[in-house]
Amino acid sequence: MKAIIKHHARFLRPNPEIWLDYNYHVTNPSVQQPGLPYETLNGNLERITYQNDETGYTIARLRRPGEVGEITVVGNLLGVNVGETLMLHGLWTLHPQYGRQFEIRHFSIEAPTTIEGIRRYLSSGVIRGVGTRTAAQLVEQFGVNTLKVLDETPERLRELPGIGRKRAAQILAGWEDQKQIKEIMFFLQSQGVSARLAGKIYKAYGDAAIGIVRANPYQLAADIDGIGFISADQIARQTGVPADSPVRIRAGLLYALEKLAGEGHCYALRDQLATETAEVLHLEPALCQAQIQALLDRQDLIQDGDALYLRSLFTAEIKTAWHLHRLFTTPADRIANFIETGREVIDQTIDQFSAIQLSEDQKAAVYTALTRKVSIITGGPGTGKSTITRNIIELTLAAKHSVLLAAPTGRAAKRLSETTRLEARTIHRLLEYSPATGNQFARNAQNPLDADLIVIDEMSMVDIYLMHHLIEAVGEGTHLVLIGDVDQLPSVGPGNVLRDIIDSGVLPVTRLMTIYRQANDSYIILNAHRINQGQLPEFPKESKDFFLFAENDARKTADWVVDLASERINNKFGFDSRQDIQVLSPMHRGEAGVTELNQRLQAVLNPPVAQKIELRHGSRIFREGDRVMQIRNDYDRQVFNGDIGTLQKIDLDGPTLSVMLDGRAVDYDLTQLDDLLHAYAISIHKAQGSEFPVVIIPLLTQHYMMLQRNLLYTAVTRAKKLVVLVGSRQAIATAVRNQQVRQRNTRLAQRMRALLLNP
Numbered sequence: 001m002k003a004i005i006k007h008h009a010r011f012l013r014p015n016p017e018i019w020l021d022y023n024y025h026v027t028n029p030s031v032q033q034p035g036l037p038y039e040t041l042n043g044n045l046e047r048i049t050y051q052n053d054e055t056g057y058t059i060a061r062l063r064r065p066g067e068v069g070e071i072t073v074v075g076n077l078l079g080v081n082v083g084e085t086l087m088l089h090g091l092w093t094l095h096p097q098y099g100r101q102f103e104i105r106h107f108s109i110e111a112p113t114t115i116e117g118i119r120r121y122l123s124s125g126v127i128r129g130v131g132t133r134t135a136a137q138l139v140e141q142f143g144v145n146t147l148k149v150l151d152e153t154p155e156r157l158r159e160l161p162g163i164g165r166k167r168a169a170q171i172l173a174g175w176e177d178q179k180q181i182k183e184i185m186f187f188l189q190s191q192g193v194s195a196r197l198a199g200k201i202y203k204a205y206g207d208a209a210i211g212i213v214r215a216n217p218y219q220l221a222a223d224i225d226g227i228g229f230i231s232a233d234q235i236a237r238q239t240g241v242p243a244d245s246p247v248r249i250r251a252g253l254l255y256a257l258e259k260l261a262g263e264g265h266c267y268a269l270r271d272q273l274a275t276e277t278a279e280v281l282h283l284e285p286a287l288c289q290a291q292i293q294a295l296l297d298r299q300d301l302i303q304d305g306d307a308l309y310l311r312s313l314f315t316a317e318i319k320t321a322w323h324l325h326r327l328f329t330t331p332a333d334r335i336a337n338f339i340e341t342g343r344e345v346i347d348q349t350i351d352q353f354s355a356i357q358l359s360e361d362q363k364a365a366v367y368t369a370l371t372r373k374v375s376i377i378t379g380g381p382g383t384g385k386s387t388i389t390r391n392i393i394e395l396t397l398a399a400k401h402s403v404l405l406a407a408p409t410g411r412a413a414k415r416l417s418e419t420t421r422l423e424a425r426t427i428h429r430l431l432e433y434s435p436a437t438g439n440q441f442a443r444n445a446q447n448p449l450d451a452d453l454i455v456i457d458e459m460s461m462v463d464i465y466l467m468h469h470l471i472e473a474v475g476e477g478t479h480l481v482l483i484g485d486v487d488q489l490p491s492v493g494p495g496n497v498l499r500d501i502i503d504s505g506v507l508p509v510t511r512l513m514t515i516y517r518q519a520n521d522s523y524i525i526l527n528a529h530r531i532n533q534g535q536l537p538e539f540p541k542e543s544k545d546f547f548l549f550a551e552n553d554a555r556k557t558a559d560w561v562v563d564l565a566s567e568r569i570n571n572k573f574g575f576d577s578r579q580d581i582q583v584l585s586p587m588h589r590g591e592a593g594v595t596e597l598n599q600r601l602q603a604v605l606n607p608p609v610a611q612k613i614e615l616r617h618g619s620r621i622f623r624e625g626d627r628v629m630q631i632r633n634d635y636d637r638q639v640f641n642g643d644i645g646t647l648q649k650i651d652l653d654g655p656t657l658s659v660m661l662d663g664r665a666v667d668y669d670l671t672q673l674d675d676l677l678h679a680y681a682i683s684i685h686k687a688q689g690s691e692f693p694v695v696i697i698p699l700l701t702q703h704y705m706m707l708q709r710n711l712l713y714t715a716v717t718r719a720k721k722l723v724v725l726v727g728s729r730q731a732i733a734t735a736v737r738n739q740q741v742r743q744r745n746t747r748l749a750q751r752m753r754a755l756l757l758n759p
Contacts, residue, residue: 051077460498557727
């Protein structure tokens with residue numbers, strides 16, 4: 001039986017010595033049996049060893065009054081901070097590996113009453129603008145009355161040296177914010193929401209947060225990044241929404257479609273949607289079927305034959321097909337002079353001015369791009385995509401025409417810039433995306449991009465949403481060239497745009513098959529193409545850039561990865577372990593997964609030392625010198641999903657982190673740390689559009705769910721100079737044999753063909 005979680009919060013005023021008494025109750029009949037030796041103990045929370053940000057399960061160390069040592073406590077401790085005094089109710093247990101520990105059943109938080117407890121509490125980052133140094137100043141000046149001063153006589157902050165009116169106001173604002181957020185946080189925890197989201201909810205709703213949550217908990221899933229349907233549904237059930245409520249079922253249907261979209265699908269069949277929703281809600285499919293029509297009547301769902309779409313996805317797919325047809329068939333042509341010039345003259349110009357001799361296929365690709373208003377160029381590594389791109393751009397510029405270049409991610413755009421020696425932007429920046437205008441694109445059908453030629457690289461990463469916004473912003477007569485490797489992993493978002501456009505057979509496609517960029521002793525490109533053709537990679541003794549360390553055991557595989565990344569590759573080849581080497585894992589979980597490898601690699605490549613400041617955020621420890629990655633697009637600060645940099649400085653008075661990304665410092669406060677992950681190891685999906693001097697790829701049979709040809713192919717093609725596979729030969733063979741690209745429910749190709757026949 002699942003634990004039934006009940007919470008009760010009681011705010012005591014005006015006594016500032018006990019400013020909050022928060023009782024957390026857990027009842028689990030399968031565990032809490034009559035007669036168990038429950039005990040109550042109190043103490044100061046010294047440190048959090050581990051905390052799951054979602055479930056709240058915590059392993060922590062507690063120091064009891066008058067005792068020298070610390071005890072281990074385990075259980076749900078969402079919302080607690082280091083330095084707080086806890087009253088715990090639970091029982092002692094004996095863990096077979098970790099020994100004696102106290103399992104928490106209830107807890108309450110009390111105001112810290114000792115100088116050290118207050119100092120540690122204020123230093124924990126709970127108050128914006130107060131870090132280690134400021135906390136020490138406060139307790140030195142006001143002692144055990146520090147919290148009372150903050151509550152009742154905050155003007156006394158001016159008594160501290162170096163704290164003026166502005167700084168005192170900042171500290172007071174942080175103190176008031178944390179009190180308000182804490183009240184909301186405790187309420188939300190009582191409804192099953194994790195503590196890390198409380199700040200986001202308060203920022204979105206302010207003082208109205210509790211009222212909104214009570215009135216319509218499903219609104220959280222729509223408004224708050226990080227809260228999905230599951231969390232909202234838990235809140236709804238806590239507040240009394242029946243399991244078979246039409247409101248709940250309709251929300252569940254939309255969630256099921258969004259979940260399928262997260263797996264790449266643009267639509268679901270009716271029975272499929274009802275079944276998926278029923279599994280999520282633990283209801284009969286017939287109940288879900290009955291609510292589908294209600295969503296269709298409200299136009300939250302769109303029916304297209306036997307397919308059911310979210311309205312946004314239906315619009316994106318329909319309009320993408322229509323705009324592609326519009327661009328391709330319009331009589332207008334901003335570079336029509338190339339048609340008049342003729343193929344022979346263009347080929348002669350290429351021969352005269354190109355630094356590299358192009359093949360006939362490559363020349364044909366250049367000519368098609370210059371004379372057809374939409375064209376696609378696809379091919380694997382070393383087949384000349386970059387060479388063709390340069391020639392297209394140079395000929396266009398030489399004819400006095402304008403060119404715009406873009407790619408889906410910042411790293412891909414940077415690579416395109418390096419290839420062409422021209423400015424390339426992310427597609428979002430190209431379309432002038434602005435959160436200030438309601439997350440809209442300034443460039444659209446009414447305000448199209450002003451260019452004669454637009455080149456988009458890494459098209460395999462573009463999902464149907466982004467393609468819709470891009471294609472409607474391309475004006476009449478502009479030439480659009482789409483470049484990408486169709487055999488790589490498809491986009492993370494819904495759709496399979498590049499493959500669908502190619503499969504439609506409507507637009508001109510150049511498929512590059514011949515390998516041109518390959519040194520005689522290089523195996524990276526050779527093996528990439530072998531993998532793509534269903535052949536096992538080769539590991540000859542003479543290879544200098546492609547190696548296998550065969551190992552079947554997950555723990556030993558992880559040991560090899562750590563040793564290679566920290567020592568062997570640096571010693572053998574001279575690559576910088578902290579800058580040049582990237583570990584790419586198929587999965588996040590497991591001993592050879594991203595999470596575990598990041599912890600181990602951080603311990604070796606950036607160990608804790610006295611002069612390096614560190615900051616704990618949930619279960620993660622950020623340390624100066626860490627390799628980190630941004631995991632969401634933030635257009636206000638111009639940092640993008642997949643950007644990798646170095647944590648340069650931690651300011652505990654903020655507390656803020658300063659990260660060096662592409663040569664500029666970007667600051668992060670506590671509310672933005674969920675956007676930052678360690679990047680000693682990253683997933684293969686996150687590596688799309690990037691290149692690294694060296695990649696290390698752990699591959700095991702336990703990764704079977706992810707072992708696909710395009711995944712291994714994508715990982716191998718991320719390396720410029722060296723690939724090292726570590727793991728099982730059987731896993732490699734499984735990945736190479738598995739050429740079944742997971743079918744995505746899309747109809748872009750059919751819609752494009754239909755428009756050709758019935759414009």
